[in-house]
Amino acid sequence: MPLLPPIWYIKAEFxxxxxxxxVSRKATIAGPQNIILGGKTIISNGAIIRGDLRRTGPxxxxxISLGRYCVVGEGCVVRPPYKTYRGNxxxxxxxxxxxxxxxxxxxxxxxxxxNHVEIGxxxxxxxxxxxxxxxxxxxxxxxxxxxxxxxLVRFGGAPGVFxxxxxxxxxxxxxxxxxxxxxxxxxxxxx
Amino acid sequence: MLNxxxxxxxxxxxxxxxxxxCLRSLCTRQKQAKSREFVKKxxxxxxxxxxxxxxxxxxxxxxxxxxxxPSQASSSTSNHPLHTLFFCEExxxxxxxxxxxxxxxxxxxxxxxxxxxxxxxxxxxNRCTNTLSVVPSDPPGLTWDTQSxxxxxxxxxxxxxxxxxxxxxWDSSELGIKFDKPTGLAAQLQRHEDSAPEMLEFExxxxxxxxxxxxxxxxxxxxxxxxxHHRSHHTSxxxxxxxxxxxxxxxxxxxxxxxxxxKDRGAGIDKEELPIYKSRIESASLxxxxxxxxxxxxxxxxxxxxxxxxxxxxxxxxRWTGSWQGSIHSRDLRPLRMxxxxxxxxxxPVCRHILIKPEQKTQSVRYKIKLVAANYLPxxxxxxxxxxxxxxxxxxxxxxxxxxxxMSVDEGIDHPLVSMHAxxxxxxxxxxxxxxxxxxxxxxxxQRQSLPSTSSSGTTDSGSTKKVPPNFAINLPTSSFxxxxxxxxxxxxxxxxxxxxxxDEALAIGGSGISSSNNTGSRKGKGGSSSAxxxxxxxxxxxxxxxxxxxxxxxxxxxxKFNMMVSYTYRSDxxxxxxxxxxxxxxxxxxxxxxxxxxxxxxxxxxxxxxxxEKDRDRERGSEENPREG
Ligand SMILES: [Zn+2]
Ligand SMILES: [Zn+2]
Ligand SMILES: [Zn+2]
Ligand SMILES: [Zn+2]
Numbered sequence: 107m108p109l110l111p112p113i114w115y116i117k118a119e120f121x122x123x124x125x126x127x128x129v130s131r132k133a134t135i136a137g138p139q140n141i142i143l144g145g146k147t148i149i150s151n152g153a154i155i156r157g158d159l160r161r162t163g164p165x166x167x168x169x170i171s172l173g174r175y176c177v178v179g180e181g182c183v184v185r186p187p188y189k190t191y192r193g194n195x196x197x198x199x200x201x202x203x204x205x206x207x208x209x210x211x212x213x214x215x216x217x218x219x220x221n222h223v224e225i226g227x228x229x230x231x232x233x234x235x236x237x238x239x240x241x242x243x244x245x246x247x248x249x250x251x252x253x254x255x256x257x258l259v260r261f262g263g264a265p266g267v268f269x270x271x272x273x274x275x276x277x278x279x280x281x282x283x284x285x286x287x288x289x290x291x292x293x294x295x296x297x
Numbered sequence: 298m299l300n301x302x303x304x305x306x307x308x309x310x311x312x313x314x315x316x317x318x319c320l321r322s323l324c325t326r327q328k329q330a331k332s333r334e335f336v337k338k339x340x341x342x343x344x345x346x347x348x349x350x351x352x353x354x355x356x357x358x359x360x361x362x363x364x365x366x367p368s369q370a371s372s373s374t375s376n377h378p379l380h381t382l383f384f385c386e387e388x389x390x391x392x393x394x395x396x397x398x399x400x401x402x403x404x405x406x407x408x409x410x411x412x413x414x415x416x417x418x419x420x421x422x423n424r425c426t427n428t429l430s431v432v433p434s435d436p437p438g439l440t441w442d443t444q445s446x447x448x449x450x451x452x453x454x455x456x457x458x459x460x461x462x463x464x465x466x467w468d469s470s471e472l473g474i475k476f477d478k479p480t481g482l483a484a485q486l487q488r489h490e491d492s493a494p495e496m497l498e499f500e501x502x503x504x505x506x507x508x509x510x511x512x513x514x515x516x517x518x519x520x521x522x523x524x525x526h527h528r529s530h531h532t533s534x535x536x537x538x539x540x541x542x543x544x545x546x547x548x549x550x551x552x553x554x555x556x557x558x559x560k561d562r563g564a565g566i567d568k569e570e571l572p573i574y575k576s577r578i579e580s581a582s583l584x585x586x587x588x589x590x591x592x593x594x595x596x597x598x599x600x601x602x603x604x605x606x607x608x609x610x611x612x613x614x615x616r617w618t619g620s621w622q623g624s625i626h627s628r629d630l631r632p633l634r635m636x637x638x639x640x641x642x643x644x645x646p647v648c649r650h651i652l653i654k655p656e657q658k659t660q661s662v663r664y665k666i667k668l669v670a671a672n673y674l675p676x677x678x679x680x681x682x683x684x685x686x687x688x689x690x691x692x693x694x695x696x697x698x699x700x701x702x703x704m705s706v707d708e709g710i711d712h713p714l715v716s717m718h719a720x721x722x723x724x725x726x727x728x729x730x731x732x733x734x735x736x737x738x739x740x741x742x743x744q745r746q747s748l749p750s751t752s753s754s755g756t757t758d759s760g761s762t763k764k765v766p767p768n769f770a771i772n773l774p775t776s777s778f779x780x781x782x783x784x785x786x787x788x789x790x791x792x793x794x795x796x797x798x799x800x801d802e803a804l805a806i807g808g809s810g811i812s813s814s815n816n817t818g819s820r821k822g823k824g825g826s827s828s829a830x831x832x833x834x835x836x837x838x839x840x841x842x843x844x845x846x847x848x849x850x851x852x853x854x855x856x857x858k859f860n861m862m863v864s865y866t867y868r869s870d871x872x873x874x875x876x877x878x879x880x881x882x883x884x885x886x887x888x889x890x891x892x893x894x895x896x897x898x899x900x901x902x903x904x905x906x907x908x909x910x911e912k913d914r915d916r917e918r919g920s921e922e923n924p925r926e927g
Binding site for chain 2: 222238239240254256257258259268273274275276277278279
């Protein structure tokens with residue numbers, strides 16, 4: 107909707123890619139060759155994305171993939187989960203779907219996050235957590251490792267537990283919101 | 298809990314989460330409690346802090362009546378955010394989560410996500426056989442993966458096995474629960490559950506009513522055909538409920554007379570013929586449930602005073618879902634299998650048509666049928682022009698940009714509530730978005746603030762019957778205004794809107810019934826209005842913004858919250874129909890294929906700041922004790 111006020115960012119601080127991704131120069135993108143951004147995705151100031159923590163072994167490996175219309179909030183840390191399996195320490199890839207917003211200050215070590223997921227501010231999403239489509243994680247939630255968040259529910263608290271089912275129209279609501287957010291995210295030439 | 302460590306080698310910040318946090322210790326408990334409190338506060342705060350337009354579902358008051366004024370507490374239960382509402386095409390009416398009838402369409406475990414066939418749901422008592430939740434000392438809802446949580450006593454992989462919690466290091470030896478093998482722990486636990494007193498009692502109850510239920514089922518099987526929408530599961534539930542209430546009616550004097558009408562329904566066995574039920578446990582032997590054992594209780598209470606003593610009390614959340622009064626000691630809590638979740642179908646309570654039908658697949662978020670109100674009614678968003686940053690200076694913009702971060706869907710769209718001063722006028726705007734593929738015309742009328750006989754409008758709680766001037770008056774355009782049709786293109790084209798707008802003027806609906814001539818129900822502010830603010834402010838794509846004014850009374854106080862009827866006229870696909878079937882909040886213009894649908898919303902814009910003069914008066918009143926004042 108054109109009526110909502112824009113969310114301004116300073117043009118010089120962001121790099122815009124051909125597919126419309128907007129990545130802050132103040133973000134730390136480690137191992138960019140191992141990171142996929144789906145397009146129209148925003149990486150905010152101070153975010154840290156650890157594509158460098160990859161599985162041992164030769165060749166390319168996708169470590170972190172983000173879909174379209176995602177936002178990684180300010181100061182977020184996104185890093186792949188790890189474990190020692192049969193004596194071998196390894197990192198495991200993380201997949202994040204479309205229309206996923208991660209609030210400022212959250213730390214994410216999930217194995218997979220579906221589409222249309224909202225993660226609040228200052229959350230800790232523990233290792234190998236699985237978050238299904240249209241789930242919502244409230245601000246300040248701590249999800250212990252291996253937590254499973256089913257589709258269309260709201261989780262909250264520390265440790266995060268089921269709070270309520272979400273309405274049937276959640277997908278449309280979130281999609282509309284994330285698209286609007288991208289449109290509202292406008293560059294500002296510095297004076 | 299979270300240590301940010303500086304990783305020297307890579308010169309980047311690595312984050313290590315150490316999960317050695319013991320959820321049993323008091324410190325984390327307090328943290329938990331605090332953060333939960335915080336979350337709760339924030340959640341409720343959001344709802345209160347934002348301007349809102351809530352939509353009225355007519356299920357709680359007669360459809361012909363206007364909704365109760367928003368100052369009444371009863372109004373809050375029937376107003377909902379648009380995106381939570383449903384729409385029945387058959388009845389042409391709004392439905393809400395409170396009034397739809399709900400049926401379970403599939404069960405699944407929220408942790409392992411397996412779908413559980415309804416046959417095994419009953420056998421496994423609505424719980425999952427793979428996952429355990431509610432470790433006694435853990436917060437309720439924390440789950441437990443049985444695969445990784447068993448440890449072996451003695452030699453590795455030799456029985457007996459214990460349950461072991463990775464988070465708090467609790468193990469099941471505290472409860473004396475041991476397992477023969479490290480797999481299927483939940484199934485082994487179910488054996489324990491099955492011998493619990495509440496289960497035995499329940500089995501006994503079922504046995505007692507078995508003959509009666511069978512008779513009921515066979516007799517209702519015939520009547521079921523006349524009601525094809527009922528599913529057998531549903532019916533058997535009703536029968537069980539009826540049986541239970543009949544037992545209740547017999548045992549409690551005075552209840553039975555309300556039961557007469559039930560009797561006609563329940564053909565077959567007369568409930569009176571059932572023998573009296575005897576429970577397994579005599580109520581005289583209830584000493585263990587807290588009625589006896591005095592000394593032990595005293596000891597327990599004494600211990601509560603000591604540090605961490607409260608840890609020994611099982612929290613309410615851990616106890617109150619039990620069907621049996623359990624022990625109050627946290628050491629007696631048992632791990633439980635994960636309760637199942639379900640996917641639900643929803644039906645219109647009046648015509649029984651399906652409004653929501655989810656896809657069967659467990660984690661699919663798609664629906665075979667989904668009739669939500671947001672696809673039928675225009676959405677309404679309140680805006681305050683003075684708060685929208687349009688003429689910002691660069692410095693202000695910079696401040697904004699550094700502040701800007703992700704907002705949640707809940708808070709992102711709404712303005713915060715506005716504080717208004719008594720005796721002033723405030724412009725506001727309402728943005729209407731049309732979800733229909735046809736253009737619509739919308740007409741607004743604000744419900745009168747002061748009602749006869751009741752103490753007037755607002756939140757004045759002085760029970761006086763004398764007429765009080767309304768706290769505020771609302772001026773909105775009284776004539777109808779158009780909103781263009783929704784088109785998929787709106788989402789993609791940000792620039793080429795102008796030409797499409799021109800088309801729309803031509804599409805505008807021919808004039809008779811909906812022209813601005815009728816001013817019914819309008820209540821012009823007595824002082825007249827600075828009309829520049831009132832009327833259509835902007836039209837863009839399928840959005841029309843109309844401006845209005847709040848005129849706050851000199852003695853105004855309380856919330857600026859009002860009921861508003863929204864009527865929209867649209868072109869119907871079908872040619873002119875006969876007459877309406879059930880006129881719930883709906884009127885149809887009979888003449889043409891134009892139809893009008895009306896619904897109520899409650900608009901909450903902000904609160905009135907009490908005038909300084911009042912404060913002065915209060916201050917005076919406060920200093921009356923002072924002898925100099927006389
Ligand atoms: Zn309702
Ligand atoms: Zn399960
Ligand atoms: Zn534990
Ligand atoms: Zn209906």
